[in-house]
Amino acid sequence: MSRRGTALLLALATLVAIGLLGAIALSVARVQRTVTRQSLGAARASWAAQAGVARILADWRALGLESLSVGASASAGVTTLDPLTRSADSVVRLGKSVFEVRVSGERLDAGAMVTAREPQSVLVLLLQPAAPDRAAAWASGPVRLSGMASLSGGDAVPAGWDSSCPGAAAPGPGVLAQGGSTVDMSGCTAAGCLSGTPPIARDTLAAGPGHLAALHSFWGAIDTLIGGTVSGVAPLAGGGICTDSAGLNWGAPEDPAHPCFDLFRVVGARSGTALLSGTGQGLLLGEGDLVLDGDFRFYGVVAASGSVILRGRSEVVGTVLAGLSGSDSLVLAAQARLARSVCAVRRALAGTARPVRLRVRGWFAVP
Amino acid sequence: MKDRRHGSVLVDVLVALVLFAVLGLLGLRLVISAERLAFATLYHEARAASLHGGAAFLRRELGGLGADSSGSDLLAFGPDSVVYRATRLAALACSVTTSEVRIRLDQTRGWRLPQPGRDSVLVPLLSDSGSTMPGRWIAGPIHAVAAASCGGAPALVLRTVLDSAQLAAVWLPALVPVRTFEVMQLRLYASSGEWWLGARSVSAGEGIQPVQGPLDPSGLRLAGFDSTGAGAAGGPASVRTLTARLLAAGDSVTLDLAPQGFP
Numbered sequence: 001m002s003r004r005g006t007a008l009l010l011a012l013a014t015l016v017a018i019g020l021l022g023a024i025a026l027s028v029a030r031v032q033r034t035v036t037r038q039s040l041g042a043a044r045a046s047w048a049a050q051a052g053v054a055r056i057l058a059d060w061r062a063l064g065l066e067s068l069s070v071g072a073s074a075s076a077g078v079t080t081l082d083p084l085t086r087s088a089d090s091v092v093r094l095g096k097s098v099f100e101v102r103v104s105g106e107r108l109d110a111g112a113m114v115t116a117r118e119p120q121s122v123l124v125l126l127l128q129p130a131a132p133d134r135a136a137a138w139a140s141g142p143v144r145l146s147g148m149a150s151l152s153g154g155d156a157v158p159a160g161w162d163s164s165c166p167g168a169a170a171p172g173p174g175v176l177a178q179g180g181s182t183v184d185m186s187g188c189t190a191a192g193c194l195s196g197t198p199p200i201a202r203d204t205l206a207a208g209p210g211h212l213a214a215l216h217s218f219w220g221a222i223d224t225l226i227g228g229t230v231s232g233v234a235p236l237a238g239g240g241i242c243t244d245s246a247g248l249n250w251g252a253p254e255d256p257a258h259p260c261f262d263l264f265r266v267v268g269a270r271s272g273t274a275l276l277s278g279t280g281q282g283l284l285l286g287e288g289d290l291v292l293d294g295d296f297r298f299y300g301v302v303a304a305s306g307s308v309i310l311r312g313r314s315e316v317v318g319t320v321l322a323g324l325s326g327s328d329s330l331v332l333a334a335q336a337r338l339a340r341s342v343c344a345v346r347r348a349l350a351g352t353a354r355p356v357r358l359r360v361r362g363w364f365a366v367p
Numbered sequence: 368m369k370d371r372r373h374g375s376v377l378v379d380v381l382v383a384l385v386l387f388a389v390l391g392l393l394g395l396r397l398v399i400s401a402e403r404l405a406f407a408t409l410y411h412e413a414r415a416a417s418l419h420g421g422a423a424f425l426r427r428e429l430g431g432l433g434a435d436s437s438g439s440d441l442l443a444f445g446p447d448s449v450v451y452r453a454t455r456l457a458a459l460a461c462s463v464t465t466s467e468v469r470i471r472l473d474q475t476r477g478w479r480l481p482q483p484g485r486d487s488v489l490v491p492l493l494s495d496s497g498s499t500m501p502g503r504w505i506a507g508p509i510h511a512v513a514a515a516s517c518g519g520a521p522a523l524v525l526r527t528v529l530d531s532a533q534l535a536a537v538w539l540p541a542l543v544p545v546r547t548f549e550v551m552q553l554r555l556y557a558s559s560g561e562w563w564l565g566a567r568s569v570s571a572g573e574g575i576q577p578v579q580g581p582l583d584p585s586g587l588r589l590a591g592f593d594s595t596g597a598g599a600a601g602g603p604a605s606v607r608t609l610t611a612r613l614l615a616a617g618d619s620v621t622l623d624l625a626p627q628g629f630p
Contacts (some may be wrong), residue, residue, distance in 0.1 A: 009390060009394070010390065010394075013393075013394035013397060013398070014397075016398065017397050017398060017401050020398070020401040020402070020405060021401060021404070023405075024401075024404065024405045024408050024409075027405075027408075027409065027412075028408055028409075028412055031412040031415075032412070032415075035415070035419050038419070039419065042423075070540075070541045070542070071541060071542060092459075092542075094459065094540045094541065094542040094543070094544060095495040095539070095540020095541050095542065096495045096496075096540065097495055097496065097540075098493060098495055098540040098542075098544075100459075100544060119476075121457060121476065123544055125493075358491075358493075360433055360434070360435040360491075360503070360504065361433035361435070361440075361489070361491070361504060361546070363431065364431060364454065364457045364476070364546075365427065365430060365431055366457070366476045366477075367427070367476075367477060367478055
């Protein structure tokens with residue numbers, strides 16, 4: 001009898017011990033699972049918040065945030081990483097060019113309950129390029145005009161832009177030439193091919209190189225990179241909406257009713273690029289020599305580190321900043337036209353502004 | 368014949384008692400061992416969970432640090448100690464002058480409202496022209512805090528002293544994103560024979576308080592790296608990213624703290 005009882009007790013003790021160890025293992029596993037879930041949920045919520053910021057910066061223009069009034073806020077929708085990870089986003093305008101992006105990354109469980117939340121705030125600066133608009137052209141070397149070409153420092157308001165421009169500004173210099181650069185008009189066949197107040201001024205502060213360098217710092221923000229011979233630059237829209245993904249759609253400067261009238265491009269041109277036809281607006285950056293030919297017309301700022309050559313019936317309304325390679329800095333030939341336009345420059349600079357995260361203390365994890 | 372069954376029963380009972388005692392002792396030791404193991408494991412798990420809490424605290428405190436051309440939020444730095452500007456509030460100011468910063472109460476987010484004598488205010492030298500990226504923030508001590516209004520909205524006015532020449536050189540936006548901070552120290556310290564992650568407000572002259580622990584004697588290890596990824600030999604000003612390691616009871620958590628405020 002006692003042996004049977006001992007066996008029973010031993011079996012019971014063993015079962016209790018095994019049960020206890022099992023309970024311990026289960027408890028450990030549960031703790032680990034909870035900790036891991038919390039960490040993973042927080043990480044996913046944080047990623048969702050960061051994705052929200054990235055989406056807003058990428059869709060800045062499409063979200064119409066530049067039309068927000070100062071002090072106002074707007075919802076920027078929801079960024080969804082997967083069915084259980086999302087970020088609710090909004091934007092507050094703090095000033096003319098300063099915004100605060102507020103995102104709240106969330107991780108949900110299967111019952112749509114929020115298990116982790118990571119609210120973050122990011123300061124965004126609408127960084128716009130800077131370019132001088134006081135002269136039709138700034139040239140670092142010799143300037144040559146010939147044929148029926150014309151270069152004017154009088155302020156031109158493009159046709160149909162009256163509602164977008166404050167009115168004509170005072171006339172400025174035709175050419176702002178660096179140092180002792182020569183301006184050769186001996187080949188002009190039309191009277192008054194160079195005009196301005198005065199027609200030629202000297203850049204005594206040698207500010208041009210700084211402007212050129214500052215403009216080329218926007219090379220990293222180009223919308224379109226071109227090279228060789230380019231034709232057919234033209235606005236493109238469908239269903240009343242501007243198709244801004246098209247590579248040769250550089251806006252519709254000559255049609256204020258067109259959906260792409262407010263579209264401005266930062267275009268990077270490889271050295272030796274020749275533009276032969278079409279119309280565009282914005283910032284045209286040449287990394288070397290740049291040729292405008294045929295009936296190509298551009299509104300805004302043309303800046304090249306090499307020579308800028310306007311031929312045929314090409315036209316620039318705005319300003320040109322020309323560097324130097326070879327013997328000439330700026331050449332206007334045939335029926336080419338360069339007209340200073342303060343409004344075209346300012347609209348192009350504002351239109352090509354880019355939302356950039358404030359690098360210094362621009363991020364805040366909201367508790 | 369003499370009946371010998373009485374003696375046999377006694378011996379049987381004694382043997383049975385001894386056997387029960389031995390088996391009972393064995394069983395008891397087994398249960399006690401299992402119980403000790405259970406407590407040790409749960410204690411270990413609690414420490415591991417505590418490490419995660421400590422990691423979250425470090426991420427919250429050090430993740431928002433920044434630096435600009437006037438200096439870094441990281442003021443002193445060692446393998447088991449760090450002194451830094453801890454952000455306590457982010458707010459939008461409707462007015463910034465050299466003597467006061469007026470913040471809208473409905474646009475404040477953070478841990479607590481500003482405390483005079485303890486906190487300072489940071490103001491970005493942010494021109495609203497959009498043509499340049501601001502490179503610096505200026506700091507001023509908060510001498511007093513009072514109720515005020517911003518165009519009818521409830522506000523707080525923070526009395527301070529800001530550099531007038533630097534403020535005059537920028538055209539601030541209508542709403543200025545400002546921050547308040549206090550100087551804090553985090554370090555590993557020993558108390559009652561155990562090691563703790565402690566924190567104290569340097570600004571308020573407080574003593575160290577435990578935040579997380581107990582940790583191992585080398586339970587906090589901080590390392591700073593400069594912009595090239597090398598060890599930050601140039602002191603706290605050269606630090607661009609941090610790693611922190613917490614150790615307790617054989618477990619560890621390593622954090623990559625790449626503060627997003629560094630340039």
